[in-house]
Amino acid sequence: xxxxxxxxxxxxxxxxxxxxxxxxxxxxxxxxxxxxxxxxxxxxxxxxxxxxxxxxxxxxxxxxxxxxxxxxxxxxxxxxxxxxxxxxxxxxxxxxxxxxxxxxxxxxxxxxxxxxxxxxxxxxxxxxxxxxxxxxxxxxxxxxxxxxxxxxxxxxxxxxxxxxxxxxxxxxxxxxxxxxxxxxxxxxxxxxxxxxxxxxxxxxxxxxxxxxxxxxxxxxxxxxxxxxxxxxxxxxxxxxxxxxxxxxxxxxxxxxxxxxxxxxxxxxxxxxxxxxxxxxxxxxxxxxxxxxxxxxxxxxxxxxxxxxxxxxxxxxxxxxxxxxxxxxxxxxxxxxxxxxxxxxxxxxxxxxxxxxxxxxxxxxxxxxxxxxxxxxxxxxxxxxxxxxxxxxxxxxxxxxxxxxxxxxxxxxxxxxxxxxxxxxxxxxxxxxxxxxxxxxxxxxxxxxxxxxxxxxxxxxxxxxxxxxxxxxxxxxxxxxxxxxxxxxxxxxxxxxxxxxxxxxxxxxxxxx
Amino acid sequence: xxxxxxxxxxxxxxxxxxxxxxxxxxxxxxxxxxxxxxxxxxxxxxxxxxxxxxxxxxxxxxxxxxxxxxxxxxxxxxxxxxxxxxxxxxxxxxxxxxxxxxxxxxxxxxxxxxxxxxxxxxxxxxxxxxxxxxxxxxxxxxxxxxxxxxxxxxxxxxxxxxxxxxxxxxxxxxxxxxxxxxxxxxxxxxxxxxxxxxxxxxxxxxxxxxxxxxxxxxxxxxxxxxxxxxxxxxxxxxxxxxxxxxx
Numbered sequence: 033x034x035x036x037x038x039x040x041x042x043x044x045x046x047x048x049x050x051x052x053x054x055x056x057x058x059x060x061x062x063x064x065x066x067x068x069x070x071x072x073x074x075x076x077x078x079x080x081x082x083x084x085x086x087x088x089x090x091x092x093x094x095x096x097x098x099x100x101x102x103x104x105x106x107x108x109x110x111x112x113x114x115x116x117x118x119x120x121x122x123x124x125x126x127x128x129x130x131x132x133x134x135x136x137x138x139x140x141x142x143x144x145x146x147x148x149x150x151x152x153x154x155x156x157x158x159x160x161x162x163x164x165x166x167x168x169x170x171x172x173x174x175x176x177x178x179x180x181x182x183x184x185x186x187x188x189x190x191x192x193x194x195x196x197x198x199x200x201x202x203x204x205x206x207x208x209x210x211x212x213x214x215x216x217x218x219x220x221x222x223x224x225x226x227x228x229x230x231x232x233x234x235x236x237x238x239x240x241x242x243x244x245x246x247x248x249x250x251x252x253x254x255x256x257x258x259x260x261x262x263x264x265x266x267x268x269x270x271x272x273x274x275x276x277x278x279x280x281x282x283x284x285x286x287x288x289x290x291x292x293x294x295x296x297x298x299x300x301x302x303x304x305x306x307x308x309x310x311x312x313x314x315x316x317x318x319x320x321x322x323x324x325x326x327x328x329x330x331x332x333x334x335x336x337x338x339x340x341x342x343x344x345x346x347x348x349x350x351x352x353x354x355x356x357x358x359x360x361x362x363x364x365x366x367x368x369x370x371x372x373x374x375x376x377x378x379x380x381x382x383x384x385x386x387x388x389x390x391x392x393x394x395x396x397x398x399x400x401x402x403x404x405x406x407x408x409x410x411x412x413x414x415x416x417x418x419x420x421x422x423x424x425x426x427x428x429x430x431x432x433x434x435x436x437x438x439x440x441x442x443x444x445x446x447x448x449x450x451x452x453x454x455x456x457x458x459x460x461x462x463x464x465x466x467x468x469x470x471x472x473x474x475x476x477x478x479x480x481x482x483x484x485x486x487x488x489x490x491x492x493x494x495x496x497x498x499x500x501x502x503x504x505x506x507x508x509x510x511x512x513x514x515x516x517x518x519x520x521x522x523x524x525x526x527x528x529x530x531x532x533x534x535x536x537x538x539x540x541x542x543x544x
Numbered sequence: 545x546x547x548x549x550x551x552x553x554x555x556x557x558x559x560x561x562x563x564x565x566x567x568x569x570x571x572x573x574x575x576x577x578x579x580x581x582x583x584x585x586x587x588x589x590x591x592x593x594x595x596x597x598x599x600x601x602x603x604x605x606x607x608x609x610x611x612x613x614x615x616x617x618x619x620x621x622x623x624x625x626x627x628x629x630x631x632x633x634x635x636x637x638x639x640x641x642x643x644x645x646x647x648x649x650x651x652x653x654x655x656x657x658x659x660x661x662x663x664x665x666x667x668x669x670x671x672x673x674x675x676x677x678x679x680x681x682x683x684x685x686x687x688x689x690x691x692x693x694x695x696x697x698x699x700x701x702x703x704x705x706x707x708x709x710x711x712x713x714x715x716x717x718x719x720x721x722x723x724x725x726x727x728x729x730x731x732x733x734x735x736x737x738x739x740x741x742x743x744x745x746x747x748x749x750x751x752x753x754x755x756x757x758x759x760x761x762x763x764x765x766x767x768x769x770x771x772x773x774x775x776x777x778x779x780x781x782x783x784x785x786x787x788x789x790x791x
Binding site (some may be wrong): 051053055056060063064124125129130131132133134135136137138139144270289290291485 | 556589590592593594612613616617620622624628629630631632634635639640644646647648649650651652653655657691
């Protein structure tokens with residue numbers, strides 16, 4: 033120690049110095065924050081849990097981002113780490129025995145804590161945005177149409193901020209070394225419970241939960257219609273309200289600062305809580321429409337307008353047109369329709385054209401609210417047009433589905449639409465004829481059972497699809513017999529009986 | 545007067561840590577002596593505006609710290625080294641001192657120079673960029689002193705400041721105290737009577753929450769003449785006063 037140089041005498045100028053001082057404080061906190069140390073770990077988890085899976089899904093934004101945004105994996109992967117580290121930072125002063133020394137600071141305690149939290153959240157949200165930018169860029173390399181939705185991205189960013197606020201507040205109010213792991217586990221639990229509630233509650237207030245996988249956006253969002261921002265906006269309000277309420281709560285204790293500051297903090301905290309409650313209330317008014325979830329108070333009618341497009345077409349015996357976003361599957365669609373078309377050609381009601389239609393939200397299974405699963409192909413109009421909701425099918429690459437599954441689904445749905453005129457599963461005679469035609473289009477009876485869509489109204493109509501162990505013996509026998517007929521005989525019989533068959537006037541015994 | 549204390553009391557439950565203390569102090573170095581549990585730290589914490597008194601009056605730097613505005617003003621002009629100094633292991637010496645300079649609301653433009661001066665003052669110029677986790681206990685104590693003096697306080701409160709310092713550093717530290725005492729009120733709580741003898745112009749001896757002696761070091765030494773136990777004259781005075789207070 034030397035006594036040669038005296039410290040600089042400083043004139044306190046709190047009013048003018050405060051913003052610059054806070055900026056310097058923030059710079060120190062940014063430099064010494066713990067969050068950067070866990071970002072590589074988060075990146076690893078995010079890659080493993082989100083990107084790795086999303087990258088294998090069909091190259092459509094709605095498909096690829098359903099796992100990350102729709103099921104909220106962007107939050108599930110971040111939240112435990114962010115909450116834990118934020119709690120670690122929040123509890124830092126207490127754990128390090130600095131409470132006394134910090135209490136002698138002239139700057140309001142709240143301002144100091146806010147700087148620490150701000151540094152934590154800047155790292156966390158910055159890391160999130162960088163990871164998401166890299167993810168979207170990597171995913172976009174194989175997506176040829178449209179743009180990703182940005183409101184769900186904002187939900188993730190605000191969610192990360194909310195979890196950091198929750199963790200930090202927990203650490204600040206309970207400054208022990210156990211707070212961080214408890215906060216991390218609590219965040220994981222919150223995400224898990226939120227997901228679980230989402231599996232059972234597909235409508236109403238539960239939609240506010242950011243990891244609720246229901247009713248976020250349909251398969252054809254961003255293709256035929258826009259990603260509706262209503263629900264993400266409500267979620268941003270919900271999570272933003274939580275973040276504001278919890279951070280402002282730090283300014284309420286006696287030690288936080290002046291009475292005025294504490295009053296302001298109380299009001300801001302209450303406003304944050306009110307914002308959260310408002311978001312929940314708004315979500316309770318949500319209506320799940322075919323295009324997505326509409327919250328009347330937040331809805332902009334312009335966002336419901338279909339997106340104009342010019343279809344791309346190909347010939348498969350008939351002209352087949354799909355949305356340009358589905359260009360990668362056009363060859364598969366024509367390949368699937370060609371053998372089916374061979375079976376239907378020249379028969380009454382045979383489609384003269386096949387057009388892709390938008391997949392809309394429809395009523396899902398019990399308690400599930402709405403989903404895109406279950407929409408099926410239909411044939412209507414004069415001349416008849418086959419309308420294919422390709423988005424409702426499992427595109428090749430979607431969660432374990434391969435190209436054969438996709439082709440089979442198109443064949444099954446087309447023949448079903450042709451034979452049953454769009455009714456439910458069909459009566460035994462319709463089922464047998466349908467099975468025979470599909471077999472002749474290249475799908476053996478045994479595989480047809482596997483290919484039926486269990487969640488579709490077609491399957492549900494007679495208490496279960498044919499897939500559970502195969503067709504009943506009588507239907508299978510009749511189908512085999514009908515399929516074995518010479519093509520000309522079968523065609524002639526269908527030409528004469530198809531109308532009666534569609535109307536449900538034929539029995540199995542009446543089949544040749 | 546920078547410190548004016550009247551009938552100051554602080555209770556923790558049924559325990560009266562500080563029991564009706566009166567004290568007035570202007571510029572100079574004041575030694576606060578006393579055995580463990582005498583109430584020195586509680587008194588210092590009240591003067592540091594960390595701990596509110598249970599009763600009595602306390603004026604610091606001509607301000608009443610009970611109100612937020614004056615308390616904030618006091619804190620801008622206060623330096624405090626607590627008995628147990630916590631630290632952020634990942635911070636460098638310079639960052640840690642800069643952090644507390646900013647907490648003391650120093651004008652941002654003056655902070656870098658003030659930090660550098662404080663670091664030089666405690667002889668840690670070569671360690672400015674070292675992480676705190678790499679420093680020895682004595683060096684950490686010097687970091688604590690640096691953060692206390694970075695704003696050149698008008699009221700400097702030091703609780704056991706020389707704990708962990710080697711003899712050479714203690715000598716330098718006493719010089720520092722004397723220098724500060726010329727323009728500020730420095731109150732040093734310590735067990736080490738030689739620090740008091742070397743650096744303090746006045747000494748206060750506490751026992752059981754009360755002030756049992758207040759005077760110059762020479763007056764305390766005089767109390768011990770022919771009485772008490774201890775190797776040094778001041779120690780004998782210390783023991784004699786305590787013995788008298790307890791009898």
